[in-house]
Amino acid sequence: xxxxxxxxxxxxxxxxxxxxxxxxxxxxxxxxxxxxxxxxxxxxxxxxxxxxxxxxxxxxxxxxxxxxxxxxxxxxxxxxxxxxxxxxxxxxxxxxxxxxxxxxxxxxxxxxxxxxxxxxxxxxxxxxxxxxxxxxxxxxxxxxxxxxxxxxxxxxxxxxxxxxxxxxxxxxxxxxxxxxxxxxxxxxxxxxxxxxxxxxxxxxxxxxxxxxxxxxxxxxxxxxxxxxxxxxxxxxxxxxxxxxxxxxxxxxxxxxxxxxxxxxxxxxxxxxxxxxxxxxxxxxxxxxxxxxxxxxxxxxxxxxxxxxxxxxxxxxxxxxxxxxxxxxxxxxxxxxxxxxxxxxxxxxxxxxxxxxxxxxxxxxxxxxxxxxxxxxxxxxxxxxxxxxxxxxxxxxxxxxxxxxxxxxxxxxxxxxxxxxxxxxxxxxxxxxxxxxxxxxxxxxxxxxxxxxxxxxxxxxxxxxxxxxxxxxxxxxxxxxxxxxxxxxxxxxxxxxxxxxxxxxxxxxxxxxxxxxxxxxxxxxxxxxxxxxxxxxxxxxxxxxxxxxxxxxxxxxxxxxx
Amino acid sequence: xxxxxxxxxxxxxxxxxxxxxxxxxxxxxxxxxxxxxxxxxxxxxxxxxxxxxxxxxxxxxxxxxxxxxxxxxxxxxxxxxxxxxxxxxxxxxxxxxxxxxxxxxxxxxxxxxxxxxxxxxxxxxxxxxxxxxxxxxxxxxxxxxxxxxxxxxxxxxxxxxxxxxxxxxxxxxxxxxxxxxxxxxxxxxxxxxxxxxxxxxxxxxxxxxxxxxxxxxxxxxxxxxxxxxxxxxxxxxxxxxxxxxxxxxxxxx
Numbered sequence: 001x002x003x004x005x006x007x008x009x010x011x012x013x014x015x016x017x018x019x020x021x022x023x024x025x026x027x028x029x030x031x032x033x034x035x036x037x038x039x040x041x042x043x044x045x046x047x048x049x050x051x052x053x054x055x056x057x058x059x060x061x062x063x064x065x066x067x068x069x070x071x072x073x074x075x076x077x078x079x080x081x082x083x084x085x086x087x088x089x090x091x092x093x094x095x096x097x098x099x100x101x102x103x104x105x106x107x108x109x110x111x112x113x114x115x116x117x118x119x120x121x122x123x124x125x126x127x128x129x130x131x132x133x134x135x136x137x138x139x140x141x142x143x144x145x146x147x148x149x150x151x152x153x154x155x156x157x158x159x160x161x162x163x164x165x166x167x168x169x170x171x172x173x174x175x176x177x178x179x180x181x182x183x184x185x186x187x188x189x190x191x192x193x194x195x196x197x198x199x200x201x202x203x204x205x206x207x208x209x210x211x212x213x214x215x216x217x218x219x220x221x222x223x224x225x226x227x228x229x230x231x232x233x234x235x236x237x238x239x240x241x242x243x244x245x246x247x248x249x250x251x252x253x254x255x256x257x258x259x260x261x262x263x264x265x266x267x268x269x270x271x272x273x274x275x276x277x278x279x280x281x282x283x284x285x286x287x288x289x290x291x292x293x294x295x296x297x298x299x300x301x302x303x304x305x306x307x308x309x310x311x312x313x314x315x316x317x318x319x320x321x322x323x324x325x326x327x328x329x330x331x332x333x334x335x336x337x338x339x340x341x342x343x344x345x346x347x348x349x350x351x352x353x354x355x356x357x358x359x360x361x362x363x364x365x366x367x368x369x370x371x372x373x374x375x376x377x378x379x380x381x382x383x384x385x386x387x388x389x390x391x392x393x394x395x396x397x398x399x400x401x402x403x404x405x406x407x408x409x410x411x412x413x414x415x416x417x418x419x420x421x422x423x424x425x426x427x428x429x430x431x432x433x434x435x436x437x438x439x440x441x442x443x444x445x446x447x448x449x450x451x452x453x454x455x456x457x458x459x460x461x462x463x464x465x466x467x468x469x470x471x472x473x474x475x476x477x478x479x480x481x482x483x484x485x486x487x488x489x490x491x492x493x494x495x496x497x498x499x500x501x502x503x504x505x506x507x508x509x510x511x512x513x514x515x516x517x518x519x520x521x522x523x524x525x526x527x528x529x530x531x532x533x534x535x536x537x538x539x540x541x542x543x544x545x546x547x548x549x550x551x552x553x554x555x556x557x558x559x560x561x
Numbered sequence: 562x563x564x565x566x567x568x569x570x571x572x573x574x575x576x577x578x579x580x581x582x583x584x585x586x587x588x589x590x591x592x593x594x595x596x597x598x599x600x601x602x603x604x605x606x607x608x609x610x611x612x613x614x615x616x617x618x619x620x621x622x623x624x625x626x627x628x629x630x631x632x633x634x635x636x637x638x639x640x641x642x643x644x645x646x647x648x649x650x651x652x653x654x655x656x657x658x659x660x661x662x663x664x665x666x667x668x669x670x671x672x673x674x675x676x677x678x679x680x681x682x683x684x685x686x687x688x689x690x691x692x693x694x695x696x697x698x699x700x701x702x703x704x705x706x707x708x709x710x711x712x713x714x715x716x717x718x719x720x721x722x723x724x725x726x727x728x729x730x731x732x733x734x735x736x737x738x739x740x741x742x743x744x745x746x747x748x749x750x751x752x753x754x755x756x757x758x759x760x761x762x763x764x765x766x767x768x769x770x771x772x773x774x775x776x777x778x779x780x781x782x783x784x785x786x787x788x789x790x791x792x793x794x795x796x797x798x799x800x801x802x803x804x805x806x807x808x809x810x811x812x813x814x
Contacts, residue, residue, distance in 0.1 A: 020727070024747075024808045150806050314753075
């Protein structure tokens with residue numbers, strides 16, 4: 001198994017088998033060039049080392065370097081007194097040396113701290129510390145997730161998702177504009193999506209501190225100017241200072257276009273409906289936001305939101321399908337090593353008494369899924385166009401919850417407790433050789449990440465319903481996390497898996513913890529093989545007992561012989 | 562070993578004729594009979610087969626199946642050069658490859674499998690053992706098949722470039738210099754120019770120049786290799802941005 005270390009330069013993960021042992025992210029950056037080359041390749045200042053930061057911020061527990069960009073380095077840290085995780089952003093020392101910086105910083109930071117909005121990354125605190133240089137910092141809300149760039153790059157966002165994200169962006173922008181704060185640097189890298197699917201805009205106003213947008217001047221290691229100001233409004237390109245809030249609306253338009261089509265609107269670009277399957281009326285909205293003349297653009301972010309929300313439900317076509325389904329919800333999984341549910345709109349999750357699960361899907365390019373009512377429990381693997389996707393993990397929709405997804409209404413169906421759970425026979429000794437018997441339990445000492453195969457159940461004789469894999473798990477001297485994983489093979493379709501990530505055990509447990517992970521089958525689906533695993537992502541001792549497999553669907557009579 | 566002028570830097574800023582690189586050769590030839598195009602396509606497949614294998618494995622296919630599948634796919638691709646998917650994928654070989662494979666899995670694989678089992682023509686030699694060994698080392702986290710493909714693609718690309726770069730230095734007897742300065746390409750940890758100078762018996766000034774040259778040559782090779790997989794030189798920067806994103810160059814910053 002490859003282990004990973006973190007790159008001191010950029011904070012990205014460097015796997016064991018990285019080429020020449022170098023950081024892949026830095027290597028890619030080394031290729032970027034817009035044609036300017038600095039005569040003296042002066043390195044950009046490195047991010048302060050973790051222990052240096054810890055020394056400068058004694059009231060924080062500095063955990064790791066999250067990333068490093070033109071606007072400084074961001075660390076993940078913990079505030080012990082408040083028992084919360086935050087993001088600590090330390091601005092480059094060189095920036096701070098510019099005259100008048102202290103006043104500008106205080107002014108900007110105060111304005112940012114006033115932005116208290118669910119879709120804006122909150123600023124908790126700011127200030128400066130005296131290290132080798134005077135370092136200015138911000139303490140911000142920590143967002144556990146990915147940014148829009150990663151989402152766009154790793155698999156195409158469906159139009160429904162784009163249509164759900166944009167109103168949130170509008171709300172964030174409108175709120176800030178009302179407070180007199182411009183963003184000036186709206187781009188996918190600054191739009192974060194957390195594990196629960198919430199959208200948050202980061203780095204409001206910081207562009208002003210460097211005397212211009214970070215897009216136009218960002219020195220890379222090799223001293224080469226990086227990036228082109230592709231998200232900047234035309235008036236911003238001409239004179240970065242003489243812009244108003246409408247520049248943010250232009251940038252929003254660019255991001256919107258990119259979310260829909262995967263491309264940037266450059267030169268003579270085609271309207272979105274000609275590139276992807278969306279309603280023609282959507283073109284109007286996007287193009288209106290992308291007007292070169294600010295006077296002709298939407299004048300307020302709230303106008304964009306209204307326009308998007310007013311679009312008829314069919315702005316993005318629902319995935320085609322037959323009867324028996326209550327609606328279409330296309331859900332995408334983000335990446336960066338983490339599968340994210342993009343549950344769009346307000347999820348009235350707490351309403352549900354039964355299992356509240358979110359569906360995580362892994363989409364291949366452009367595929368959409370049908371999500372049936374909980375009772376039917378379907379995840380269809382193929383869309384009508386024949387492109388297939390894969391279920392990465394299953395956390396079902398709240399029963400009875402309504403999910404607004406980009407204007408599409410989905411009812412998850414009537415709630416009902418599974419009538420009867422029938423136990424399936426699992427088998428005696430677990431398959432993984434490293435598991436040794438210890439009373440009623442099986443124990444393994446894991447020196448590295450591994451997937452422990454526990455049992456394989458062939459022809460369980462189940463038709464439809466929910467198959468649930470349960471076990472009790474315990475860890476000792478353990479670092480990392482552990483969770484249950486079940487693979488389900490459906491003849492003719494392939495193998496799918498369900499991971500109990502929402503219940504993953506982290507670190508050492510005190511005693512036994514009960515875990516379960518379900519797999520929802522459609523009526524007619526009869527798996528011919530179930531594999532039960534324990535996934536260990538870490539090192540230490542793990543123990544498992546009371547492995548159970550139950551099913552609620554129709555139990556088929558076994559054929560004799 | 563490499564195709565014609567695959568290190569040709571797209572002279573976009575100078576209006577120079579874009580040297581024909583591998584993927585553009587393939588695209589231009591279309592389905593016409595062209596040994597150059599066939600050769601170019603073969604070379605591309607040879608460089609980037611592992612990401613595809615990993616993709617297929619992560620989709621749930623076992624090792625033997627994945628092997629058969631990948632072989633069959635490449636054989637078919639090279640024989641038929643069905644480039645219908647190219648338009649949709651904006652001319653990037655990377656996107657084309659995964660899209661074509663997804664299409665293959667959805668539509669063609671069953672037919673191909675029905676025809677012959679394991680007796681297909683082996684055009685690209687996939688080292689089965691090393692493929693599976695490499696795959697076994699993939700981190701067991703939630704990487705989707707698509708992400709594994711994208712990440713592995715990026716690594717295959719970087720690998721290729723660095724192997725070539727190292728080769729150039731070693732051929733000149735400058736292997737030590739490469740080893741000492743490679744850290745400047747990314748990931749830091751370099752010992753510092755002064756220490757390198759002393760160790761290799763050079764002046765510090767000379768080391769600085771050497772480092773600069775190394776970075777420049779590296780950048781040229783990297784851009785050249787990427788240019789070999791896209792349809793137009795303007796796409797190189799965009800492709801670099803994409804690679805950066807999939808390698809985790811984003812996040813809360």
